[in-house]
Amino acid sequence: MPMKKFINDPGDLTSELLEGFCIAFGDKIALESEKLVVRAKLKDSGKVALVTLGGAGHEPALSGFVGEGALDISVVGDIFAAPGPPKVIEALRMANRDAGVLFIVLNHAGDVMSANMAMEMAEQEGLNVKMLLTHEDIAPGADAPIEDRRGLVGCCPLYKIAGAAAEAGKSLDEVYAIAQRFNDNMATLAVALKTATHPATGEEIFQLADDEMEIGMGQHGEAGTGRSAMMTADETARIMITQLAAAVGARQGDRLMVMINGAGATTMMEMCIVLRGVKKVLDEKGIQIACAPLGEFLTVQEMAGFQMFVAKMDDELLRLWNAPCNTPALTVR
C-alpha cells in the first residue's frame, strides 16, 4: 500500500522540502550549503547572531523561525534526525562575529551530541559562541534531571524573544541572560490522540488505541507518562494547565504566555476550544494570559495532538515577544 503522503523518493524528502520552502518563502529565507537555512537579508554584523539545529519533518519549525527578529541560521538534519556535526560547525563558522553567536539547542540525544561535538571544534577554533539548551518538557516531572527533559516547542518563542533582543543590539551576555530567563521559566506538556506515519519508513511512529489518548508524548512519538481514555477538551485543558502552571510556579497575579501548538492533524478549532478551557482554569487561579500564540509552530507530521506551552512573562519579555519579526512561521507587525 502506498503511503498517503504527497512525496517522491523518500530519500529526497529533506532536500525537496527545503527547495519548496525557499520557493514559498524566498523573500524571507534562503538556502546555503544544502542544509543551512539563512536569512534572505543578513543581519547587521554588529549584532549577535542566533543559530539552531534540528531534524526536519516538524515544519514550520525550526527553519520557519529564520528571519528578521528571530534566527539567523537553522541547520537542518534529516526527518526527525539531527544534522551531523560537520554542518553544525560550518554554520557556527558562518555566523561567527565579534558580537558573538547564541547557539540554541533542543534537548534530544542526537541534537545534543552533534552540538557538543561542534562546540568542541568551535572552542578549538576560537569561535565566539555560547550554547543554550532548552529542556522544558515536564512529562518526566518538573524537577526531573535536565537530561530527561526534552526540548519541545519552547524553542520557538525563545528564538523570537532572543532574536528581538539581538535585533535591539544587546550584547551576547545580555541576549543569553534574557533567553536563559525565559528558558528557566517555561514548561511544555504534549498530548497525542493519533499517530503519524514516518515519511521515510512508512511506519507509524507509535500506536495508540482507538479510545486512548496519551499525555506526555514526545515530538517523535516517544512515549509519555500515561495513557488514558479520551477526555473532553475541558478535562484535558484542566489537567495540562494545572501541571504546567505548577511547574513554572505561577501564582495569582502572574502573567503567562500560553501557547497551543498543533501537532499536525489537530484542528485550529480544537486548539481554540482547548485554549478557552485553559483560560477558565487560569481565571480561577487569578493568573493572567498575557499572550496566547495558537497554531502549528512545531509539528510531528500529521499526528493528532498538541503541545501546551507556558512561560512566566515580565515586561521586558513581553516587549520582546511583541517586537516586530518577519519569518515564515511568525510575522509580527
Add this chain to the structure above:
Amino acid sequence: MPMKKFINDPGDLTSELLEGFCIAFGDKIALESEKLVVRAKLKDSGKVALVTLGGAGHEPALSGFVGEGALDISVVGDIFAAPGPPKVIEALRMANRDAGVLFIVLNHAGDVMSANMAMEMAEQEGLNVKMLLTHEDIAPGADAPIEDRRGLVGCCPLYKIAGAAAEAGKSLDEVYAIAQRFNDNMATLAVALKTATHPATGEEIFQLADDEMEIGMGQHGEAGTGRSAMMTADETARIMITQLAAAVGARQGDRLMVMINGAGATTMMEMCIVLRGVKKVLDEKGIQIACAPLGEFLTVQEMAGFQMFVAKMDDELLRLWNAPCNTPALTVR
C-alpha cells in the same frame, strides 16, 4: 467510541471555538453579537468595508482574515454551514457607510441563499452594498456554468487584495473592480487523500480507499471529478498545475500567484515538496511564480489533501498582495 477530537459538547463547537479564537487573537479581532468576528481596531469609516460569511470548521478561514488590511466583518455560521440571513443582514447594517460595503460570498448553496436573502433586505433598507461571488473551483471544468463552480480558498487572497485596496482609500467601485479582476483570473483545484470526521456528527465526511486519492474534492467532502491510485507529489503537482494554468490562460511570461493550502493533516513538508513540483512545470512553460503563499489558510478539519490555487497577477495586484496586513491568519510587514 469517542471522537478523537478535543471538544466538549458538540452543540457548543462554534461558540467555544470563537471564544478561544478571541483569547488567542484578541489584539486583532473581537466578537460581536455572538457570531460576528470584527476588527479589534475599527477601520476609518471613510473607507470601504469588507464583509464575508461562511461556515465554521475551516479555521483559520474565514474569520482569520479579519483585521487591518483585510476583512472588517466575518459572519460565522455553524460547522460547515452558512449563517442564516438574520446575522448576515445584521453585519451588513453594522458595516454600512457612505463609502460602501463589499460583500464577498463563496459559491456554496447555503451561503448564496443566505447572502441573497440578506441582499434583498439590504436593498429594501437602502444599504450601500455590492456583492461579489467567488467560484474559482475548476473541478467541474473551467468553463462550467458559474453555479457549478464552488468558491474555495481563493476568497482568502481576495480578501487580502480587496482589503489592501480599501485600506488605500479606493472607492467601492474601484475596490470591486480590483477584486473582480482578481476573481476573474483565479482558479483552484483540490485533492484529497484521507477523510475527516465531522466534529458535530462524528461521521466521516466521505470515504476514500486506502490506495486512492481524489482530485476535485470540495471543501466539505463533496465528491470531485475523479478518483485515482495514489500518485507521487510530482505527478500530482503536474496534473493539477497544468489544468490550473490552462484554466487561467497563463502563458509564457505571465506571473502567477501559486498558493498551496493545506486541508488539515497534510504536512507543510508535503506542501513544500508539491510546490517544488509545480515550479518545475511552470519553469518548463516559462511562467513565473510571483508569490507562493503556503500553509493552512482554509482547512477541512483534519482532512489530508490540499487546494492548489493560482491567479494571474499584474503590478497592481502584486502591490496590493504585498501591502501590510495584520490578521490572525496572515500578517504582512
Add this chain to the structure above:
Amino acid sequence: MAETIGYDEVVRMLSAAVEKIRGNHRQLSKLDSATGDGDHGTAMSRAVDAVQKVIDNDPPRALKPLLNNIAWGVMGIDGGSTGPLFGSLFLGLSDGVGDNETLDCAALAAMFEAGLAKVQKQSKAQVGDKTMMDALIPAVEALRKAAEGDDTIDEALRRAAEAARQGADATAAMQAKFGRAKNLGQRTVGHVDPGAASTAYLFEGFCEGIGD
C-alpha cells in the same frame, strides 16, 4: 372530521413535525453524508428547535406573527441551505395566512402555496431535480386538489404527507441538479435526497398533529 383549524391545531401540527424531525435527524444526516456534507440532520434539528422555542416562549397567539417568528428563528439557525429554504417556507406561510385565525382546507392550501412561492424565490429547482422541491411541490399540489375536492383537513394533510413521501422516495432514482449534491452528479443516484426526506417528515408530522 375537522372542517377548520385554528391556532391550537396549527401549534399541534408544528409540534408533531418537530418531534418527527427529532426522531429522525440521524438518518437525515446519513442521507446527507451520501450526497452532501452530512449535516442536514443537524441543521433540521436546529430548525425545529427554533420552531419549538417560538412555540414555548411567549408565543404571539396569532397565526401570522407566530409563523413569522418561526421563519426568523429557522432562518437564524446557521444551517447552510436549510435555514434559508425552510425559513423561506415559513416566511411564505406567514405571508399566506394573512389575517386568518381559522383556516378551512382552501385557506390551508393557499397558505402552503404562498410558502412554496417564497421557497421558489430562493430556488429554481423543479420536480425531478432531487431536492426538497420533489416533496414540497407534490405536497402543496395535493393540498390544492383536496381543497378543490372539498376534503376534510385531516384528509388533505394525509394526502399531502403521502405525496411528499412519494416524492421524496422518488428522488432516489434521480441525479441531483441543485445544492452541494450536484457536484456528485451520477453518484447521487440511488440515494434519497435529505431535504426531500425532511420535507416528507414535516408533512407527516403536520398530519399526525391534526390526527390526534
Add this chain to the structure above:
Amino acid sequence: MAETIGYDEVVRMLSAAVEKIRGNHRQLSKLDSATGDGDHGTAMSRAVDAVQKVIDNDPPRALKPLLNNIAWGVMGIDGGSTGPLFGSLFLGLSDGVGDNETLDCAALAAMFEAGLAKVQKQSKAQVGDKTMMDALIPAVEALRKAAEGDDTIDEALRRAAEAARQGADATAAMQAKFGRAKNLGQRTVGHVDPGAASTAYLFEGFCEGIGD
C-alpha cells in the same frame, strides 16, 4: 590463520559490515519503533552509505586518513544520535590506528579501544544502560582478551562479534537509561536496543569480511 591485516583487509571488513547493515536496516528501524522514533535503520543505512562512498571514491589508501574520512562521512549523515556516536567510533579508530599500516591482534584491539574511548567522550552510558555500549564495550573487551591470549585476528573478531551479539541480546531485559528510549522507562523492557543490534551487526560484518 591471519596474524596481521593491512589496508585491503580493513576495507574488506568495512565492506562486509556495510552489507550486513544494508541487509538488516528494516529490522533496525522496527526495533527503534518500539523504543524510540523508528529511524535507526535509516540512519545506519546512511552511515554505511557514507562508509562505502569513502571506500569507493578515491580512497586515501592509508588507514588513518581512510578511517578519518569515514568518520567525517558518518558524522555528516544527519542521523540523529547515530552520526555523532558511530562517527566518534571511527574518529577514535583513526586516532588509535596511528601510523600503522599493518595491524596485529594487539594493534587491532588498541585501535578499537581508542574508538570506544572516543564514543565515551560523547556518552556516559555503561553496560546495562541499554544502548550501543552494551554491544561495543564487550566487543572491545573480547578483542583485548584475544590479543592477550595470542589469538589470530579471525578468532579475535569472531569472539568480538559473539560478545557484541550477546551484549545486544541482553539489552532486551534492560530498561533504557540513555537516548530517546529513556523516556519510555519500563516500557522498553522486552525490546532489543537498536543501536546495540547495529553494533553487533557491524562486528559480525567485520568478522565475516576477514573470514572470506
